[in-house]
Amino acid sequence: MAQDAGRGSGAPRRKVSTLPANFSGAALTRLGEQASQRAEQVNGELAALTYGALVRQLVVDYEDPGEVNVQLERLGYNIGLRLADDFLARSGAPPCRRFVETSEVIARVAFRMYLGVSARVASVAEDGSAYSVVFEENPLADFVEMPTALRDQLWFSNLLCGAIRGALEMVQYVVSVSFVRDVLRGDAYNEIRVALREQRYERAPPDEEL
Amino acid sequence: MSTAVFYNFYLFNREGACLCYREWNRPRPGVDALQDQRNMFGLLFAMKQLCNGWAPVEEGATALAAEAPDAAWDPDARLRTARPLLRSYTTASYQLHYLETPTGLRFVLTTSVHAGDLTRVLQRIYREAYVECAARNPLYRLGTSVMSDAFRKRLDAIVRSAL
Numbered sequence: 446m447a448q449d450a451g452r453g454s455g456a457p458r459r460k461v462s463t464l465p466a467n468f469s470g471a472a473l474t475r476l477g478e479q480a481s482q483r484a485e486q487v488n489g490e491l492a493a494l495t496y497g498a499l500v501r502q503l504v505v506d507y508e509d510p511g512e513v514n515v516q517l518e519r520l521g522y523n524i525g526l527r528l529a530d531d532f533l534a535r536s537g538a539p540p541c542r543r544f545v546e547t548s549e550v551i552a553r554v555a556f557r558m559y560l561g562v563s564a565r566v567a568s569v570a571e572d573g574s575a576y577s578v579v580f581e582e583n584p585l586a587d588f589v590e591m592p593t594a595l596r597d598q599l600w601f602s603n604l605l606c607g608a609i610r611g612a613l614e615m616v617q618y619v620v621s622v623s624f625v626r627d628v629l630r631g632d633a634y635n636e637i638r639v640a641l642r643e644q645r646y647e648r649a650p651p652d653e654e655l
Numbered sequence: 656m657s658t659a660v661f662y663n664f665y666l667f668n669r670e671g672a673c674l675c676y677r678e679w680n681r682p683r684p685g686v687d688a689l690q691d692q693r694n695m696f697g698l699l700f701a702m703k704q705l706c707n708g709w710a711p712v713e714e715g716a717t718a719l720a721a722e723a724p725d726a727a728w729d730p731d732a733r734l735r736t737a738r739p740l741l742r743s744y745t746t747a748s749y750q751l752h753y754l755e756t757p758t759g760l761r762f763v764l765t766t767s768v769h770a771g772d773l774t775r776v777l778q779r780i781y782r783e784a785y786v787e788c789a790a791r792n793p794l795y796r797l798g799t800s801v802m803s804d805a806f807r808k809r810l811d812a813i814v815r816s817a818l
Contacts, residue, residue: 527790527791534756534778534782540757
């Protein structure tokens, strides 16, 4: 993203000036906390090991790590399509009126609710059409050590990208989502980049009486 | 509240497909179900448009509508950017209660008059019936009918407890 180049060095900064008052970080974090406490919990280790086994099998089946990334993204996408309603019904998150507002809701509420970790928003594009979700802890990758052969090709947690894409599509934002940094590759933190491609609008129902 | 009678329930998705229709008491039987559902969706769509068009200007809202890249040629752009404002309407003989989710689902309940505000009931149907019996059901295909026994039972239980 050209707009992001040169914006601060080191840890990316958050830009809040465009967000309404009820999007304060602390309030959203609290929402995520509450929602995750209300939900039925799954043992984190079980989830991590199951996910690991799935990725491993995909690597065996598809042989090409690039194809594994695609499959993981697709799996996540189908999860995201369903998760959107689950999230909206149970999180109590404030409605987003513009795309940039989805960033804080995903990072602070959804990540806390579904992954149990907190994430933050970084590198928001000037026009609000792209942002990064940054997080250090990744419960999906708890026990993972990447073999050198895959290290530079496989995005182990690509499922997350798909889930974000699917969920945003349900609220009329067509986005492209990809990993930019991954702790498994030796980066200091995980970073997922979300970019808006198209905003859909509702159409009047077709007139069938004509 | 205690005297309210629930007539029927519709669930539409964004495309206007009726995912669920449930009838408890309908004082006017005998209409073509498909046509009835289509009319209902059309009515709600038009009302939503009118409600949003008539709403007092809120800070941010019009700016957003103008901001929408294709607002100039897309008359519906405003619908996308404005919050759904329609919640219910009352006639002399019945009341209609409406909940629209950001994912485009429309929950509709019709009752006798004086039923009060049923937003909470509609939210419970969303959370406890739709999400638990449809969205979380891996064998449910999104956008298809949700008339499973489990869904129907939940729906009936929620409505009964609201009486």
